[in-house]
Amino acid sequence: MASLDSLQAALDYRFRDGGLLERALTHRSHGMPHNERLEFLGDSVLNFVVSTLLFAEHAEMDEGDLSRVRSNLVKQSALADIAQTLSLSVHLRLGEGELKSGGFRRPSILADALEAIFGAIYLDGGYPEISRVIERLYRPVLAHIDLRTFGKDPKTLLQELVQGRGHPLPRYEVLATRGAAHDQLFDVVCEIAPLGIREQASGTSRRAAEQAAASQAIAAIEALGPARRTARRRKPAQLSLPVAVAQDGAQSKTRNTPQDKT
Amino acid sequence: MASLDSLQAALDYRFRDGGLLERALTHRSHGMPHNERLEFLGDSVLNFVVSTLLFAEHAEMDEGDLSRVRSNLVKQSALADIAQTLSLSVHLRLGEGELKSGGFRRPSILADALEAIFGAIYLDGGYPEISRVIERLYRPVLAHIDLRTFGKDPKTLLQELVQGRGHPLPRYEVLATRGAAHDQLFDVVCEIAPLGIREQASGTSRRAAEQAAASQAIAAIEALGPARRTARRRKPAQLSLPVAVAQDGAQSKTRNTPQDKT
Helix, strand or coil: CCCCCHHHHHHHCCCCCCCHHHCCCHHHHHHCCCCCCHHHHHHHHHHHHHHHHHHHHCCCHHHHHHHHHHHHHCCCHHHHHHHCCHHHHHCEEHHHHHHCCCCCHCCCHHHHHHHHHHHHHHHCCCCCHHHHHHHHHHHHHHCCCCCCCCCCHHHHHHHHHHHHHHCCEEEEEEEECCCCCHHEEEEEEEEEEHHEEEEEEEEEEEHHHHHHHHHHHEEEEEEEECCCCCCCCCHHHHHHHCCCCCCCCCCEECCCCCCCCC | CCCCHHHHHCCCCCCCHHHHHHHHHHHHCCCCCCCCHHHHHHHHHHHHHHHHHHHHHHCCCHHHHHHHHHHHHHHHHHHHHHHCCCCCHHCCCCCCCHCCCCCCHHHHHHHHHHHHHHHHHHHHHHHHHHHHHHHHHHHHHCCCCCCEEEEEEHHHHHHHHHHCCCCCCCCEEEEEECCCHHEEEEEEEEEHHHHHHEEEECCHHHHHHHHHHHHHHHHHHHHHHCCCCCCCCHHHHHHHHCCCCCCCCEEEEECCCCCEEE
């Protein structure tokens, strides 16, 4: 295990009780005491600090928006990303089995350890300190997302985009299903007739294929340039950044050339 | 709306900004500003305070136990129960439609308003005050539950009970399904052969019927009196209090007489 000085510097927090930090870094595969109770505590303090931050700084967001943004800020992949900026993996204490199978790279192990560290800082330094630490780690994340679209799936984003331009809803159609029952592939097309857009994609579920097709349709609309109706209100570039990629089974994509670029 | 003095006395908290309390009591059906953003904030402060309390006072509980107890303490029905001890319903501000349909009795509306009040107290008085208020409201709840069993479903409780007595797992069997496809009723039996227990119950799903049968089997085991093997470790009466009732479709129950009460 590397010296914990660099980690404490990266966190901008120095522990009075270094044992708490060591416990936060100890996966259950390594033995007792491990970090799971600290993770329980850290999960709830993280949720609270992020909620407070969003509530105080975004009076324009309603409850649904606040919940959507919060859940995407505290989810496993977001925490694993922050853990990587802290080089957390070199500090983890894992059992033999987890070490050999590359557990120090597993997003779940990284995310859990980061939550445990938050719990440990709260116990060690109290609420003002953990609030400061979490806010400092999340500022760069918040600076790079568009809160209006963050965490929305491609189908939702596409629907809002075409409605904002005054067009009818996108139409999805399953063109074919291929393969055996346990290993099916769905071919789906997403059509927005008034824009001449017809995007085809495949996925291991109908939902995954539709999300992939919606993702391509958003790119196709952005390639059309700003719509006249909403050009003053909406910067289309803002839609391209946070589009969630349909990861759950999207396998291939076939970009059709839009037939009509009016 | 009744005077808010009585509510503040029941909460043991007096607002500096009475407008915050009024907003916390305002359902969206009544108009803006309503309580939904405060509910977002209150949900997370409640979760945090309860987590801190459980973590600090129950070193014997592992992460799974802590999560199980927390989620059952902060769920809608638990919050609605606390809301009733505060007579919250007489203070709610509802729109015409909700008023007529008895919205002031709806558990979801009561629970949401209570969470909003927690958010409002946090904004008005800071963390120490909301921590004190929540802890005071939850002390009586915590005093009346058995943390080892709280929130566990009957099947889980029954399994732990029979394993604790050194018996094999309960056996569940579907005896019959009755009715049309959209309105089926399942007849299930739960058998613990070494104890001569055979309990039969019905439900609108296999799961609901099994939970109902397990619930009856627990009662039947308790009627047998304390087991010799574990009499010193386990008070059987503790199992009867927090048994979650299988509400999702249990319709009738047929108590069979245990064939053998050794």
